[in-house]
Amino acid sequence: DADVTQTPRNRITKTGKRIMLECSQTKGHDRMYWYRQDPGLGLRLIYYSFDVKDINKGEISDGYSVSRQAQAKFSLSLESAIPNQTALYFCATSDLDNQPQHFGDGTRLSIL
Protein backbone atom coordinates (compact mmCIF):
# COMPACT_ATOMS: atom_id res chain seq x y z
CA ASP A 1 0.00 0.00 0.00
CA ALA A 2 1.16 3.51 -0.75
CA ASP A 3 2.41 5.59 2.18
CA VAL A 4 0.71 8.73 0.85
CA THR A 5 -2.65 8.14 -0.83
CA GLN A 6 -4.55 10.73 -2.81
CA THR A 7 -8.17 10.48 -3.91
CA PRO A 8 -9.52 10.80 -6.49
CA ARG A 9 -6.73 10.15 -8.99
CA ASN A 10 -8.61 11.91 -11.74
CA ARG A 11 -11.50 14.34 -11.70
CA ILE A 12 -13.31 16.31 -14.37
CA THR A 13 -15.75 18.94 -13.24
CA LYS A 14 -17.40 22.16 -14.28
CA THR A 15 -16.69 25.78 -13.48
CA GLY A 16 -18.28 26.88 -10.21
CA LYS A 17 -18.40 23.46 -8.60
CA ARG A 18 -16.95 22.76 -5.16
CA ILE A 19 -14.22 20.15 -5.24
CA MET A 20 -12.45 18.32 -2.44
CA LEU A 21 -9.21 16.43 -2.88
CA GLU A 22 -8.20 14.11 -0.11
CA CYS A 23 -4.87 12.93 1.19
CA SER A 24 -4.08 10.32 3.79
CA GLN A 25 -0.74 9.03 5.00
CA THR A 26 0.55 6.07 6.97
CA LYS A 27 4.04 7.45 7.51
CA GLY A 28 3.23 8.98 10.88
CA HIS A 29 4.56 12.36 9.77
CA ASP A 30 3.36 15.55 11.38
CA ARG A 31 3.93 17.80 8.38
CA MET A 32 1.69 17.72 5.33
CA TYR A 33 1.65 19.82 2.16
CA TRP A 34 -0.44 20.49 -0.92
CA TYR A 35 1.26 21.41 -4.19
CA ARG A 36 0.12 22.22 -7.65
CA GLN A 37 2.10 21.22 -10.74
CA ASP A 38 1.69 22.94 -14.08
CA PRO A 39 3.78 22.30 -17.22
CA GLY A 40 6.84 24.54 -17.25
CA LEU A 41 6.17 25.94 -13.78
CA GLY A 42 7.29 23.15 -11.50
CA LEU A 43 5.72 22.47 -8.13
CA ARG A 44 4.15 25.37 -6.27
CA LEU A 45 3.05 25.23 -2.65
CA ILE A 46 -0.62 25.90 -1.94
CA TYR A 47 -0.97 25.18 1.80
CA TYR A 48 0.94 23.35 4.48
CA SER A 49 0.35 22.11 7.99
CA PHE A 50 2.92 21.23 10.63
CA ASP A 51 0.42 19.58 12.98
CA VAL A 52 -3.31 19.13 13.44
CA LYS A 53 -3.87 22.65 14.79
CA ASP A 54 -1.57 24.37 12.32
CA ILE A 55 -2.50 25.66 8.84
CA ASN A 56 -0.32 27.95 6.73
CA LYS A 57 -0.72 29.55 3.34
CA GLY A 58 1.78 28.80 0.62
CA GLU A 59 2.64 30.90 -2.39
CA ILE A 60 -0.62 30.31 -4.31
CA SER A 61 -3.39 29.85 -1.73
CA ASP A 62 -6.02 32.11 -3.32
CA GLY A 63 -9.07 30.10 -4.39
CA TYR A 64 -8.14 27.14 -2.17
CA SER A 65 -8.79 26.08 1.41
CA VAL A 66 -7.59 23.12 3.48
CA SER A 67 -8.60 21.08 6.46
CA ARG A 68 -6.33 18.96 8.65
CA GLN A 69 -8.80 16.50 10.09
CA ALA A 70 -6.21 14.33 11.81
CA GLN A 71 -2.48 13.75 11.77
CA ALA A 72 -2.97 11.38 8.88
CA LYS A 73 -5.47 13.38 6.80
CA PHE A 74 -5.18 16.67 4.95
CA SER A 75 -7.79 17.74 2.42
CA LEU A 76 -7.73 20.49 -0.19
CA SER A 77 -10.90 22.25 -1.34
CA LEU A 78 -11.66 24.44 -4.29
CA GLU A 79 -14.74 26.37 -3.20
CA SER A 80 -15.75 27.47 -6.69
CA ALA A 81 -13.58 25.86 -9.32
CA ILE A 82 -12.34 27.86 -12.31
CA PRO A 83 -10.62 26.60 -15.49
CA ASN A 84 -7.18 27.97 -14.55
CA GLN A 85 -7.17 25.61 -11.57
CA THR A 86 -6.82 22.74 -14.02
CA ALA A 87 -3.57 21.08 -12.95
CA LEU A 88 -1.92 18.14 -11.24
CA TYR A 89 -2.24 18.31 -7.45
CA PHE A 90 0.15 16.58 -5.11
CA CYS A 91 0.07 15.93 -1.42
CA ALA A 92 3.32 15.41 0.47
CA THR A 93 4.41 14.63 4.00
CA SER A 94 7.59 15.09 5.96
CA ASP A 95 8.89 14.37 9.42
CA LEU A 96 11.15 17.08 10.79
CA ASP A 97 12.58 20.22 9.21
CA ASN A 98 15.25 19.48 6.61
CA GLN A 99 13.92 16.00 5.94
CA PRO A 100 12.71 14.86 2.52
CA GLN A 101 9.09 15.27 1.58
CA HIS A 102 7.30 12.16 0.37
CA PHE A 103 4.68 12.57 -2.32
CA GLY A 104 1.48 10.85 -3.32
CA ASP A 105 0.82 9.98 -6.94
CA GLY A 106 -1.31 13.04 -7.51
CA THR A 107 -4.80 14.04 -8.62
CA ARG A 108 -5.30 15.18 -12.19
CA LEU A 109 -8.02 17.83 -12.03
CA SER A 110 -9.69 19.25 -15.13
CA ILE A 111 -12.18 22.10 -14.86
CA LEU A 112 -14.30 22.76 -17.89
Place this chain on the structure above:
Amino acid sequence: GESVGLHLPTLSVQEGDNSIINCAYSNSASDYFIWYKQESGKGPQFIIDIRSNMDKRQGQRVTVLLNKTVKHLSLQIAATQPGDSAVYFCAEKVANSKLTFGKGITLSVRP
Protein backbone atom coordinates in the same frame (compact mmCIF):
# COMPACT_ATOMS: atom_id res chain seq x y z
CA GLY B 1 13.51 36.91 -5.84
CA GLU B 2 15.28 33.67 -5.06
CA SER B 3 15.12 30.95 -7.65
CA VAL B 4 16.17 27.43 -8.34
CA GLY B 5 16.83 26.58 -11.94
CA LEU B 6 18.13 23.89 -14.20
CA HIS B 7 20.56 24.60 -17.04
CA LEU B 8 18.98 22.31 -19.65
CA PRO B 9 15.39 21.26 -20.23
CA THR B 10 16.32 17.85 -21.69
CA LEU B 11 19.23 15.46 -21.48
CA SER B 12 19.72 12.42 -23.72
CA VAL B 13 22.27 9.77 -22.74
CA GLN B 14 23.29 6.36 -23.98
CA GLU B 15 22.35 3.40 -21.83
CA GLY B 16 25.33 2.47 -19.71
CA ASP B 17 26.87 5.94 -19.74
CA ASN B 18 26.99 8.21 -16.72
CA SER B 19 24.48 11.06 -16.52
CA ILE B 20 25.09 14.44 -14.93
CA ILE B 21 22.15 16.71 -14.22
CA ASN B 22 22.97 20.23 -13.10
CA CYS B 23 21.08 22.75 -11.02
CA ALA B 24 21.83 26.35 -10.09
CA TYR B 25 20.42 27.93 -6.98
CA SER B 26 20.53 31.56 -5.99
CA ASN B 27 19.74 31.65 -2.26
CA SER B 28 23.05 31.54 -0.42
CA ALA B 29 21.14 30.91 2.82
CA SER B 30 19.82 27.55 1.59
CA ASP B 31 21.09 24.76 3.79
CA TYR B 32 19.28 21.71 2.49
CA PHE B 33 18.96 20.33 -1.03
CA ILE B 34 17.03 17.43 -2.53
CA TRP B 35 16.85 15.63 -5.84
CA TYR B 36 13.57 14.08 -6.95
CA LYS B 37 12.68 11.80 -9.85
CA GLN B 38 9.23 11.92 -11.41
CA GLU B 39 7.97 9.25 -13.77
CA SER B 40 4.93 9.74 -15.94
CA GLY B 41 1.71 9.45 -13.95
CA LYS B 42 3.46 9.39 -10.61
CA GLY B 43 4.44 11.77 -7.90
CA PRO B 44 8.00 12.98 -7.29
CA GLN B 45 10.13 10.27 -5.73
CA PHE B 46 12.95 11.17 -3.34
CA ILE B 47 16.38 10.21 -4.66
CA ILE B 48 18.98 11.80 -2.43
CA ASP B 49 19.51 14.84 -0.24
CA ILE B 50 22.46 16.82 1.02
CA ARG B 51 22.97 19.41 3.71
CA SER B 52 25.09 22.49 3.27
CA ASN B 53 27.79 21.23 5.61
CA MET B 54 28.64 18.55 3.04
CA ASP B 55 30.12 18.70 -0.47
CA LYS B 56 29.27 15.23 -1.65
CA ARG B 57 26.93 12.42 -0.79
CA GLN B 58 26.60 9.03 -2.41
CA GLY B 59 23.69 6.67 -2.73
CA GLN B 60 23.08 3.62 -4.80
CA ARG B 61 24.33 4.57 -8.31
CA VAL B 62 23.73 8.24 -7.54
CA THR B 63 25.98 10.98 -6.22
CA VAL B 64 25.03 14.52 -5.33
CA LEU B 65 27.66 17.25 -5.40
CA LEU B 66 27.22 20.65 -3.79
CA ASN B 67 29.40 23.60 -4.67
CA LYS B 68 28.42 26.44 -2.36
CA THR B 69 30.97 28.83 -3.83
CA VAL B 70 29.16 28.96 -7.16
CA LYS B 71 25.77 27.85 -5.81
CA HIS B 72 25.65 24.73 -7.94
CA LEU B 73 24.15 21.32 -7.32
CA SER B 74 24.55 18.27 -9.51
CA LEU B 75 23.18 14.75 -9.64
CA GLN B 76 25.34 12.04 -11.13
CA ILE B 77 23.80 8.74 -12.15
CA ALA B 78 26.23 5.93 -12.84
CA ALA B 79 25.60 3.38 -15.60
CA THR B 80 22.33 4.96 -16.66
CA GLN B 81 19.54 2.49 -17.31
CA PRO B 82 16.27 2.78 -19.25
CA GLY B 83 14.42 2.89 -15.94
CA ASP B 84 16.23 6.14 -15.14
CA SER B 85 14.26 7.92 -17.86
CA ALA B 86 12.15 10.50 -16.05
CA VAL B 87 11.94 14.15 -15.10
CA TYR B 88 14.42 15.17 -12.39
CA PHE B 89 13.88 18.09 -10.02
CA CYS B 90 16.24 19.79 -7.67
CA ALA B 91 14.87 21.63 -4.67
CA GLU B 92 16.41 23.92 -2.08
CA LYS B 93 15.39 24.97 1.38
CA VAL B 94 16.32 27.51 4.00
CA ALA B 95 15.91 26.25 7.58
CA ASN B 96 12.31 26.52 8.82
CA SER B 97 11.18 27.72 5.42
CA LYS B 98 9.52 26.05 2.49
CA LEU B 99 11.05 23.85 -0.17
CA THR B 100 11.55 25.63 -3.52
CA PHE B 101 11.54 23.42 -6.61
CA GLY B 102 13.24 23.86 -9.93
CA LYS B 103 11.23 23.40 -13.10
CA GLY B 104 12.62 19.98 -13.95
CA ILE B 105 14.77 18.37 -16.64
CA THR B 106 13.85 15.35 -18.72
CA LEU B 107 16.40 12.55 -18.84
CA SER B 108 16.00 10.30 -21.87
CA VAL B 109 18.04 7.09 -22.05
CA ARG B 110 18.85 5.77 -25.52
CA PRO B 111 19.08 1.97 -25.83
